Amino acid sequence: MTLPRALAVSLIALIAAVPLVPMGGMHQYVLHVLVQIFIWSFIAGAWSLMGRFRLVSLGHGAFLGIGAYTATLLWNVFGLTPWVGGLAAVAGAVAVAAVVGYPCYRLRVVGHYFVLVTLAVGEVVRLLIIAGRGWTGGSLGLTLRPAPAQASLLAAQFADKRVFYYASVVVWLGGLYLWRRVDRSMARSALEAIGEDETAAASVGIDVTRFKLGITALSAALTAAGGVLYAQYITYVSPETLSGIGVSLRIVFAAVLGGMYSLLGPTVGTALTIALAEYLRVTFGIRLIGMAETIYGLVLILLIIFLPVGLYGGLQQVMLRAGAVRPGRRMTFLQTRKG
Amino acid sequence: MMDPIFLAEAALNGVLLAGVLALLALGLNLIFGVLDIVWIAYVDLVAVCMYGVYFLVTLYGWPLWAAGLAAVGLGGLLGIAVHLLIISPILGSPPVNQLLATGGLLFFLQSFMTLLWTTDHRSLRLNLPILQAGGMFIPFTRLLAFGVAVLAVLGLYLFLTRTYMGTAIRAVSQDREAMRLMGADPQRVYVVTSAVGGAMAGVAAALLIIQYPVHPYFGAAFGPLTFMICVLGGLGNMVGAFVASFILSEIISFGGVLLSTEMGYVLAFVLFIALMFARPGGILARRA
Numbered sequence: 001m002t003l004p005r006a007l008a009v010s011l012i013a014l015i016a017a018v019p020l021v022p023m024g025g026m027h028q029y030v031l032h033v034l035v036q037i038f039i040w041s042f043i044a045g046a047w048s049l050m051g052r053f054r055l056v057s058l059g060h061g062a063f064l065g066i067g068a069y070t071a072t073l074l075w076n077v078f079g080l081t082p083w084v085g086g087l088a089a090v091a092g093a094v095a096v097a098a099v100v101g102y103p104c105y106r107l108r109v110v111g112h113y114f115v116l117v118t119l120a121v122g123e124v125v126r127l128l129i130i131a132g133r134g135w136t137g138g139s140l141g142l143t144l145r146p147a148p149a150q151a152s153l154l155a156a157q158f159a160d161k162r163v164f165y166y167a168s169v170v171v172w173l174g175g176l177y178l179w180r181r182v183d184r185s186m187a188r189s190a191l192e193a194i195g196e197d198e199t200a201a202a203s204v205g206i207d208v209t210r211f212k213l214g215i216t217a218l219s220a221a222l223t224a225a226g227g228v229l230y231a232q233y234i235t236y237v238s239p240e241t242l243s244g245i246g247v248s249l250r251i252v253f254a255a256v257l258g259g260m261y262s263l264l265g266p267t268v269g270t271a272l273t274i275a276l277a278e279y280l281r282v283t284f285g286i287r288l289i290g291m292a293e294t295i296y297g298l299v300l301i302l303l304i305i306f307l308p309v310g311l312y313g314g315l316q317q318v319m320l321r322a323g324a325v326r327p328g329r330r331m332t333f334l335q336t337r338k339g
Numbered sequence: 340m341m342d343p344i345f346l347a348e349a350a351l352n353g354v355l356l357a358g359v360l361a362l363l364a365l366g367l368n369l370i371f372g373v374l375d376i377v378w379i380a381y382v383d384l385v386a387v388c389m390y391g392v393y394f395l396v397t398l399y400g401w402p403l404w405a406a407g408l409a410a411v412g413l414g415g416l417l418g419i420a421v422h423l424l425i426i427s428p429i430l431g432s433p434p435v436n437q438l439l440a441t442g443g444l445l446f447f448l449q450s451f452m453t454l455l456w457t458t459d460h461r462s463l464r465l466n467l468p469i470l471q472a473g474g475m476f477i478p479f480t481r482l483l484a485f486g487v488a489v490l491a492v493l494g495l496y497l498f499l500t501r502t503y504m505g506t507a508i509r510a511v512s513q514d515r516e517a518m519r520l521m522g523a524d525p526q527r528v529y530v531v532t533s534a535v536g537g538a539m540a541g542v543a544a545a546l547l548i549i550q551y552p553v554h555p556y557f558g559a560a561f562g563p564l565t566f567m568i569c570v571l572g573g574l575g576n577m578v579g580a581f582v583a584s585f586i587l588s589e590i591i592s593f594g595g596v597l598l599s600t601e602m603g604y605v606l607a608f609v610l611f612i613a614l615m616f617a618r619p620g621g622i623l624a625r626r627a
Contacts, residue, residue, distance in 0.1 A: 297450060
């Protein structure tokens with residue numbers, strides 16, 4: 001067993017064992033924080049699928065909102081199980097991604113323009129959620145209709161936090177798997193070439209629109225799935241916590257902080273931001289509202305200027321340079337293939 | 340059928356909102372449009388200047404005009420600071436990084452304002468007369484903002500086309516490298532432009548604080564619209580931005596009256612997305 005593989009296995013074993021550790025009264029709280037970290041890491045990872053190829057979206061809150069609200073409304077209004085509703089939600093997000101993405105890529109809306117279009121899409125979804133207040137409850141948000149105990153599995157509502165803990169870990173691992181599949185595919189080379197120079201990429205026969213649309217659809221689908229999971233866990237959805245510019249920026253921030261070019265970067269970034277926010281909240285309570293974000297903002301500026309590959313990405317580079325890993329391979333914690 | 344006076348008032352409100360938006364878009368259009376650098380936190384700088392005016396007037400008892408002038412100075416200084424501290428080190432990296440770095444600034448400014456001044460809405464509550472014409476009410480403050488916006492557009496236009504510095508700014512926007520080869524110092528051009536753009540944020544702040552309450556999320560409310568106006572008008576095209584702010588604010592105003600406030604904004608954003616596909620060079624661009 002190679003070293004990275006052993007590390008990966010022990011890390012997963014450790015994660016799986018967390019709910020078994022006796023923590024007294026802290027148990028529920030620790031699990032709650034960890035579930036949030038896994039869900040938002042998954043979402044940040046989904047964002048970085050696009051972000052790493054210079055497809056910067058400031059509108060991922062749109063997919064998050066579509067996902068969470070579609071599943072929640074289908075359950076609340078029609079009693080449709082979120083297992084099916086979630087699929088509908090993902091399909092809806094992919095449809096929106098395609099409707100906006102296709103003309104964007106076809107007509108080569110790139111750079112700042114692309115960012116602004118995504119920003120507008122995020123705002124449109126947020127405002128539509130507020131405007132449809134007859135169904136969605138507007139800015140006040142919407143509570144997931146509680147299911148009777150015997151229908152718990154059907155409604156995907158579980159009183160026990162451990163169920164959500166393992167569910168979020170599985171989803172997170174699935175996200176990492178997909179990230180790596182993309183990382184090792186031909187699509188990655190194609191998309192990197194497109195990110196560098198679209199015209200040059202097209203001239204060597206890369207179907208620019210198809211590749212960009214593909215990665216956008218994947219990213220949107222995963223983000224929507226994350227939104228469904230989050231809604232099921234929190235059992236409350238509101239436009240500000242799911243679709244505002246603040247949420248979209250937060251996703252971007254976590255990915256950039258950890259490093260959007262590496263497998264575990266978004267996870268590290270998310271874990272750090274959530275841990276810092278929780279720490280400040282517990283230590284200072286409501287006295288220092290805004291402190292956590294003030295620090296995030298400063299760190300983000302410094303990172304972009306001095307370490308654009310992010311904290312985890314930077315650590316990786318240092319380790320590579322120090323020869324901690326055999327040269328010629330890119331190191332990841334979840335190395336599964338030999339060689 | 341709706342009362343025609345109601346619709347006329349909506350149209351007029353649209354015109355007045357256009358003045359506000361055009362004012363906000365001025366400085367941004369200079370930096371984003373002419374220099375091609377994204378200050379995603381631009382409207383948050385305006386909010387900082389608004390707080391500046393507010394506190395100078397309420398806490399230190401300055402007269403409004405003096406506080407407004409101070410805001411213009413503060414804006415200029417902030418503009419220089421943003422350029423030297425954030426943009427200048429990453430001028431050569433992909434534009435996306437400039438966007439993300441100023442995104443960090445947005446986060447920082449919004450939360451730092453929350454930390455310092457809480458989320459209270461603060462307003463100067465200026466009791467300027469409300470003009471009445473044909474059964475419609477026109478707040479004088481908005482008329483003032485509108486007038487200044489028109490003057491500032493003219494001033495900026497003359498500055499960009501008639502002065503040496505303006506020509507230099509436009510030259511840098513065309514080719515960042517060639518400027519250096521001509522023996523000119525692009526750094527100076529950047530600093531001056533950032534200062535002028537920042538000062539414009541101060542001008543906007545001085546005129547906005549007398550009609551809108553300021554709060555830490557002021558930037559989030561107006562930021563996206565301001566960017567869209569710059570793009571819709573055609574980057575760097577001051578007249579185009581003016582036209583764009585008219586179109587968007589009329590849609591917002593009429594949509595708000597006929598449907599709902601949110602739907603007015605939705606229509607404006609959807610139109611923006613559609614026009615990005617149809618006329619990426621801006622509404623006034625000549626067809627290719």
